[in-house]
Amino acid sequence: xxxxxxDPGPFNVPEGATVAFNCTYSNSASQSFxxxxxxxxxxxxxxxxxxxSGNEDGRFTAQLNRASQYISLLIRDSKLSDSATYLCAVKxxxxxxxxxxxxxxxxxxxx
Amino acid sequence: xxxxSQHPSRVICKSGTSVKIECRSLDFQATTMFWYRQFPKxxxxxxxxxxxxxxxxxxxGVEKDKFLINHASLTxxxxxxxxxxxxxxxxxxxxxxxxxxxxxxxxxGPGTRLTVL
Numbered sequence: 001x002x003x004x005x006x007d008p009g010p011f012n013v014p015e016g017a018t019v020a021f022n023c024t025y026s027n028s029a030s031q032s033f034x035x036x037x038x039x040x041x042x043x044x045x046x047x048x049x050x051x052x053s054g055n056e057d058g059r060f061t062a063q064l065n066r067a068s069q070y071i072s073l074l075i076r077d078s079k080l081s082d083s084a085t086y087l088c089a090v091k092x093x094x095x096x097x098x099x100x101x102x103x104x105x106x107x108x109x110x111x
Numbered sequence: 112x113x114x115x116s117q118h119p120s121r122v123i124c125k126s127g128t129s130v131k132i133e134c135r136s137l138d139f140q141a142t143t144m145f146w147y148r149q150f151p152k153x154x155x156x157x158x159x160x161x162x163x164x165x166x167x168x169x170x171x172g173v174e175k176d177k178f179l180i181n182h183a184s185l186t187x188x189x190x191x192x193x194x195x196x197x198x199x200x201x202x203x204x205x206x207x208x209x210x211x212x213x214x215x216x217x218x219x220g221p222g223t224r225l226t227v228l
Contacts, residue, residue, distance in 0.1 A: 008152075032214065043204050043219040044155065087154060096160070097143060097208055097215045103154040 001026055004090050006102035013078045013109045020074040021105045023088030032091035033071045035062055037084045038104065044087055047073075078109045113139045115207050117220035124195055125228055131191045132223045134205030140185035141207035145217060146178075149202040161188050195227045 006023045013019045025033075036044035047060065050071045054063040061074040075082055085104040091097065114137040124130055134144055143162050147155040159175075161167040161182035169175045179191040188207075192199055202224050206217035 041202070041222075041224070043222045045219070046216065049214065097217070098145070098157060098160060099217060100157070101154045 003027060003100050004088060004102040006088060006105045008103055009106040011105065011107045013107060015078060015080060015109055015111050017078050018074065018076050019078060019107060020072055022070045022072045023102050024070040025090045027092055028069065029092050029094060030090045031093045033064055034089045035073050036087040036089060038087055039084050080109050080111065083107060083109045113212065113218040115205065115218045115220040117205055117223050119223060120221060121224045123226045123228065126196050127194055129191055129193045130195055130225060131189055132203055134188045134220050136186045136207040139209050142210050143208050144182055144188040145206045146180060146190050147204045149204060155204060197227045200225055200227045
């Protein structure tokens with residue numbers, strides 16, 4: 001089983017709609033969680049960290065479910081510019097500062 | 112935010128040659144640098160972690176004699192792909208972090224696309 005798994009998609013989303021997707025992790029010692037955005041042939045860029053109580057940044061909402069070992073990302077009022085691959089990443093304190101990435105979820109927002 | 116550069120951005124080479132990729136932290140001192148590899152439509156896979164002045168720690172399955180990492184200063188790490196072969200063609204991305212960055216955040220370079228003919 002992969003350490004961090006994501007539905008690869010693509011999620012085809014009408015502009016203005018809401019889309020949500022999850023990321024599951026297998027190691028219960030995982031401590032820090034992140035969502036990154038990666039555009040085609042570019043480096044990943046940090047979108048947001050995910051906090052235990054859930055957090056929101058504009059149209060983006062991230063949540064953590066420790067019991068079921070997954071994090072989620074919800075995008076409201078999708079824009080064409082939201083089209084990208086969204087990577088989740090997990091950090092285990094005992095493993096130092098190493099990030100383990102999921103395979104990414106591709107989102108395509110269409111007019 | 113902190114800026115990390117990589118050079119070259121793209122390289123095409125013949126099979127059997129060695130390629131050096133540089134990763135620089137431009138406005139902060141990076142105590143740790145990470146090297147990742149990403150194949151098409153796949154995720155980033157950590158290859159190795161390097162701390163300034165010490166030997167790199169390689170992930171399982173990554174050949175340390177093939178992927179030479181040097182982290183000689185707090186602003187520069189290099190990855191040398193020795194005797195490159197077509198299967199080494201990939202997108203190589205570095206990241207850098209500092210003890211002083213919030214949550215030890217990793218700042219990513221723009222990546223180097225390697226094509227081995």
